[in-house]
Amino acid sequence: MLTLVVRGLPAAATESGVHDLFATYGKVFGMKVNQDFFTGQLRGFATVDMEGHEARAAIAGLNGKDFLGKTIYVDVDKGVKGKRGRR
Numbered sequence: 001m002l003t004l005v006v007r008g009l010p011a012a013a014t015e016s017g018v019h020d021l022f023a024t025y026g027k028v029f030g031m032k033v034n035q036d037f038f039t040g041q042l043r044g045f046a047t048v049d050m051e052g053h054e055a056r057a058a059i060a061g062l063n064g065k066d067f068l069g070k071t072i073y074v075d076v077d078k079g080v081k082g083k084r085g086r087r
Helices: 015-023 052-062
Strands: 002-007 028-035 042-050 073-076
Touching: 002 052, 015 028, 015 042, 015 052, 042 052, 052 073
Parallel strands: none
Antiparallel strands: 002 042, 002 073, 028 042
16 A cells, blocks of 8 residues: 655645546545645645555656646655654
């Protein structure tokens, strides 16, 4: 299972539209689309959980491509680097 980070989503996009976009490459197990609390519009990024080979196919097919008039960028989520835990 890989978590993908999607950046550059247009504000006009919908959660179902993003799901359908990635579903063409395989089963989407989970997705979190960040939306503005007041307007409900997308904030430009999302995370998508997919199987490894399907996620790699989605990266190859969607990274740098046009989606609703904006270029989207898709990559594997590497987590936050350099963050230390509390004591």
